[in-house]
Amino acid sequence: MSKLLVTGGAGFIGSNFIHYWLRTHPGDQVVNLDALTYAGHLESLKDIEGNPNYTFIKGDITDAADVEKAMAGVDMVVNFAAESHVDRSIMDPSPFINTNVMGTGVLLATALKHEVKRFHHISTDETYGQLGLNDPPFTENTPYRPRSPYAASKAASDLLVISYYRTYKLPITITNCGNNFGPYQDPEKLIPRFITNLLEGQKVPLMGQGENIRDWIFVLDDCSSIETVLLHGQVGETYCIGGDQQRNIEVTRKILKALGKDESWIERVADRLGHDFRYALDDTKLQNLGWKPEFNFDQGLDETIKWYKENEWWWRPLKQGRPNVDASAQKSYGQ
């Protein structure tokens, strides 16, 4: 029996991970430390509120007292807490530096003091920069070349995590993954935004020509890959989590088709500043631990569309009254 501290567990991937872990490890205790920023939704965890193995603590990872309280008796830390939206980081990098870098620093210092058995840090493919159409995918050995304040803050936090292993022997692991999609994703991000717009009878805002390519992973596959690294990964190592590469225009067409709409429902909008062209990840190292994804992109998309159709109670309040983020005179379209 283990006790896990999940930070940012009221967010998209964190809430999916908590559901996943309690389902697959029913004897374990999970503590969720989350500051409930605009991106944190306790509604995502409503069904497990009464589970005796689950505890929620409202607190900030930059606050040493909050983290100290949450770390008591913890065996493993899984750090999802972050500012995660690239467009918001272009508008104002400071909360990204604060939470992603300083917050990770507080977590690491406290984890070391409490002698946790594993500190697992969730990172992104965006730390590696961008790829051209024919470049080979990123691997764990690709140098970090972040291009947005978001990606730079994640890269800085990863380096801090690695330094705690090299300097203090804190048993760390890191996973770098591509774009997740699935249930409980905030409708500010591309896939849920497009699905919910169409369900509300609105057009979908596609940046530029939609030629940008992303590596997509269904969120449950990300959860199982994190589990694989926690259980079988080697301490001190980073693992890339690969998915299915898709152009944004292809993703858009698939969503339109699934919801019975034609391309007149696309609204072309200005491109993001410094928009990375392509990400792709080689996950051979992870697959060598025995992990395999269960869902390809199309299967994951079907599941996701079904979930948003059936769970309007979850996403409708999030879209009401929320102003669009405006990055340098552009709005936020979540791509």
Ligand SMILES: NC(=O)c1ccc[n+]([C@@H]2O[C@H](COP(=O)([O-])OP(=O)(O)OC[C@H]3O[C@@H](n4cnc5c(N)ncnc54)[C@H](O)[C@@H]3O)[C@@H](O)[C@H]2O)c1
């Ligand atoms: N979503 C993706 O496609 C994706 C891809 C690669 C990596 N990641 C990484 O995965 C992690 C989770 O991403 P997500 O999409 O679930 O994010 P999210 O924005 O949906 O959720 C972030 C959560 O962190 C909480 N949080 C923010 N600042 C905090 C603070 N100072 N203290 C405590 N809690 C705080 C928020 O309230 C929210 O619940 C992040 O580290 C992100 O960088 C995400």
